[in-house]
Amino acid sequence: MTNNPVLVEALRGGVAESLHRGALAIVDADGAVHTALGDIERAVFARSAVKVLQALPLVESGAADTLGLSDEELALTCASHNGEPAHARTSAAMLAKAGVDTQALECGAHWPYLDSAVREMASRGEVPCALHNNCSGKHAGFVCLGSAMAGGRDLRGFLSGYVQAEHPLMREVTAALQAVTGHDLAHTAVGTDGCSIPTYAVPLYKLAHAFARVGSGAGLRPGHARAAQRLRRAVAAAPFMVAGSGRFDTRVMERLGERVFCKVGAEGVYCAALPEQGLGVAIKIDDGNNARACEVAMAAVIGALVRLDDDERSFIGTLSDLALTNWNGIEVGRLRATTALPRHAAG
Amino acid sequence: MTNNPVLVEALRGGVAESLHRGALAIVDADGAVHTALGDIERAVFARSAVKVLQALPLVESGAADTLGLSDEELALTCASHNGEPAHARTSAAMLAKAGVDTQALECGAHWPYLDSAVREMASRGEVPCALHNNCSGKHAGFVCLGSAMAGGRDLRGFLSGYVQAEHPLMREVTAALQAVTGHDLAHTAVGTDGCSIPTYAVPLYKLAHAFARVGSGAGLRPGHARAAQRLRRAVAAAPFMVAGSGRFDTRVMERLGERVFCKVGAEGVYCAALPEQGLGVAIKIDDGNNARACEVAMAAVIGALVRLDDDERSFIGTLSDLALTNWNGIEVGRLRATTALPRHAAG
Numbered sequence: 001m002t003n004n005p006v007l008v009e010a011l012r013g014g015v016a017e018s019l020h021r022g023a024l025a026i027v028d029a030d031g032a033v034h035t036a037l038g039d040i041e042r043a044v045f046a047r048s049a050v051k052v053l054q055a056l057p058l059v060e061s062g063a064a065d066t067l068g069l070s071d072e073e074l075a076l077t078c079a080s081h082n083g084e085p086a087h088a089r090t091s092a093a094m095l096a097k098a099g100v101d102t103q104a105l106e107c108g109a110h111w112p113y114l115d116s117a118v119r120e121m122a123s124r125g126e127v128p129c130a131l132h133n134n135c136s137g138k139h140a141g142f143v144c145l146g147s148a149m150a151g152g153r154d155l156r157g158f159l160s161g162y163v164q165a166e167h168p169l170m171r172e173v174t175a176a177l178q179a180v181t182g183h184d185l186a187h188t189a190v191g192t193d194g195c196s197i198p199t200y201a202v203p204l205y206k207l208a209h210a211f212a213r214v215g216s217g218a219g220l221r222p223g224h225a226r227a228a229q230r231l232r233r234a235v236a237a238a239p240f241m242v243a244g245s246g247r248f249d250t251r252v253m254e255r256l257g258e259r260v261f262c263k264v265g266a267e268g269v270y271c272a273a274l275p276e277q278g279l280g281v282a283i284k285i286d287d288g289n290n291a292r293a294c295e296v297a298m299a300a301v302i303g304a305l306v307r308l309d310d311d312e313r314s315f316i317g318t319l320s321d322l323a324l325t326n327w328n329g330i331e332v333g334r335l336r337a338t339t340a341l342p343r344h345a346a347g
Numbered sequence: 348m349t350n351n352p353v354l355v356e357a358l359r360g361g362v363a364e365s366l367h368r369g370a371l372a373i374v375d376a377d378g379a380v381h382t383a384l385g386d387i388e389r390a391v392f393a394r395s396a397v398k399v400l401q402a403l404p405l406v407e408s409g410a411a412d413t414l415g416l417s418d419e420e421l422a423l424t425c426a427s428h429n430g431e432p433a434h435a436r437t438s439a440a441m442l443a444k445a446g447v448d449t450q451a452l453e454c455g456a457h458w459p460y461l462d463s464a465v466r467e468m469a470s471r472g473e474v475p476c477a478l479h480n481n482c483s484g485k486h487a488g489f490v491c492l493g494s495a496m497a498g499g500r501d502l503r504g505f506l507s508g509y510v511q512a513e514h515p516l517m518r519e520v521t522a523a524l525q526a527v528t529g530h531d532l533a534h535t536a537v538g539t540d541g542c543s544i545p546t547y548a549v550p551l552y553k554l555a556h557a558f559a560r561v562g563s564g565a566g567l568r569p570g571h572a573r574a575a576q577r578l579r580r581a582v583a584a585a586p587f588m589v590a591g592s593g594r595f596d597t598r599v600m601e602r603l604g605e606r607v608f609c610k611v612g613a614e615g616v617y618c619a620a621l622p623e624q625g626l627g628v629a630i631k632i633d634d635g636n637n638a639r640a641c642e643v644a645m646a647a648v649i650g651a652l653v654r655l656d657d658d659e660r661s662f663i664g665t666l667s668d669l670a671l672t673n674w675n676g677i678e679v680g681r682l683r684a685t686t687a688l689p690r691h692a693a694g
Contacts, residue, residue, distance in 0.1 A: 013538030108674030191360025327455030
């Protein structure tokens with residue numbers, strides 16, 4: 001049993017109430033390990049943290065250009081979005097460009113992540129469809145890739161069962177994941193993700209290495225390097241699409257632009273590229289907590305490593321050490337990164 | 348730093364994806380430790396797991412009888428409820444018996460815990476008030492206690508600031524908590540709970556001891572013993588009130604009646620009385636996860652220790668080892684208690 005360090009703690013009344021253990025790998029594009037906390041060799045299901053890698057074939061294949069996908073649409077292919085109206089609308093627009101409709105999506109439906117979006121839908125008497133699934137943009141991107149792969153065949157017929165590992169479309173997606181992570185996905189643990197596509201277990205340091213490559217292009221074949229740069233720029237140009245109102249990824253990239261590409265995954269996985277530093281980051285929180293543990297840890301890493309002005313440093317500080325308030329708005333504690341995490345060397 | 352054992356694991360693709368560490372204390376009414384896993388001496392904020400202890404003065408004082416509180420209303424004083432219409436209505440009825448209205452509650456407002464209740468309110472154009480706060484029954488119980496304590500004074504005036512530790516009402520509540528846990532609350536860490544009342548840190552084994560006393564009455568003063576029995580019976584008679592639709596506490600007590608009194612608290616705290624075994628149980632999940640970690644661990648403890656027929660054992664088994672399904676309803680993994688937890692000795 002691994003015994004990873006405590007990366008994040010929740011304080012109440014001045015004492016630690018709850019603790020989040022985890023592992024952190026920071027690696028450069030050559031594969032050199034910059035920071036290792038905990039067991040970075042353990043293979044973890046990469047989940048939604050690697051959506052940008054799964055979107056590479058869409059761009060490399062030329063399908064994105066053929067269909068004229070916008071920055072918003074490309075950003076949505078990398079997203080775990082809130083299911084806000086703009087997210088659902090943009091997914092629908094991508095499907096329309098491919099000549100199909102919501103019925104083509106195999107991700108399943110769920111109510112939006114954003115509570116206020118749920119209430120607004122309920123107040124209008126609406127129910128969710130696959131467009132509201134947080135993965136609908138990734139799946140719409142798969143559908144667009146499929147429109148290039150189907151050739152003369154009927155697209156709906158070609159797409160049927162695309163979430164299965166052995167489908168030609170999913171083979172392309174998995175091949176990109178394998179190429180960039182450098183991990184043999186045919187001989188690793190495989191699970192089924194929330195949206196029904198396969199998710200592969202990849203050692204944490206290899207995920208960090210993959211994101212260093214995504215940030216710099218180094219070590220990637222030219223088509224992947226160009227595609228990664230295009231996707232990163234699309235997300236920097238349209239950060240609302242990658243998550244949504246109030247979300248960490250959106251807030252950070254709205255503020256820091258192309259200096260950070262970060263992406264949350266389910267079960268406490270978080271990956272980021274820090275292009276200016278030539279580094280990739282991968283975090284796995286042992287207990288699977290996303291919102292409070294992963295984000296706080298990632299904020300600490302960004303604060304330690306990324307070039308920031310004073311205002312930006314203050315902003316990131318509010319994400320790595322934040323007030324916990326109760327139903328009356330009273331501050332009852334703090335949520336903060338521990339000293340195990342990298343710290344900014346005050347200049 | 349404590350290094351508690353893994354009590355619950357989430358599996359995907361046959362491998363452990365996430366882990367929940369924690370501590371478990373099972374203690375009898377004499378204070379003898381039956382089971383100890385992890386650091387059971389560490390003081391943890393008891394949060395909402397001890398609402399039954401905080402309701403003892405309401406019953407012991409005679410206020411519950413004077414106001415004619417029903418089983419439903421007494422069960423609600425012990426509740427972290429879903430905010431369903433019946434919960435809000437019952438809280439309102441308690442306030443009316445005391446001669447005040449929602450304005451007397453100092454717990455703050457939040458949308459119901461139950462998603463479908465949120466959507467139904469939104470569809471009707473409603474917004475939440477303090478009656479929907481999961482703690483509204485506890486607070487309505489405080490108000491009813493206040494009606495006995497206020498004497499000839501104006502009740503609203505007497506109640507003002509009742510959530511503060513030094514308010515005469517809260518002193519009564521804290522005194523009951525101290526009497527039953529046997530812990531000196533004047534010299535322990537204190538925080539502010541979600542509903543603004545103080546929450547005290549109590550060693551885990553003392554919480555288990557307190558619940559053994561609640562289950563048997565042994566070691567309690569007569570007034571507390573009678574009040575504890577009345578509250579346990581009220582919850583067994585009206586288990587919907589203590590939580591609500593689909594919730595673990597409600598489902599378990601609907602099925603097992605007075606054989607189990609269990610109560611979730613925030614941040615991964617869970618307490619239970621097992622009266623037939625003369626045991627009390629207290630769990631703290633390190634990472635603060637309630638719904639999946641605490642409940643699975645508590646189900647394993649109940650399955651190991653409580654007298655169950657085959658159907659009941661099967662039912663409890665579905666709570667200690669359960670399928671994780673995705674948005675398409677496909678089973679993608681399991682959530683299960685680890686072998687660190689007590690196991691049923693097959694007869």
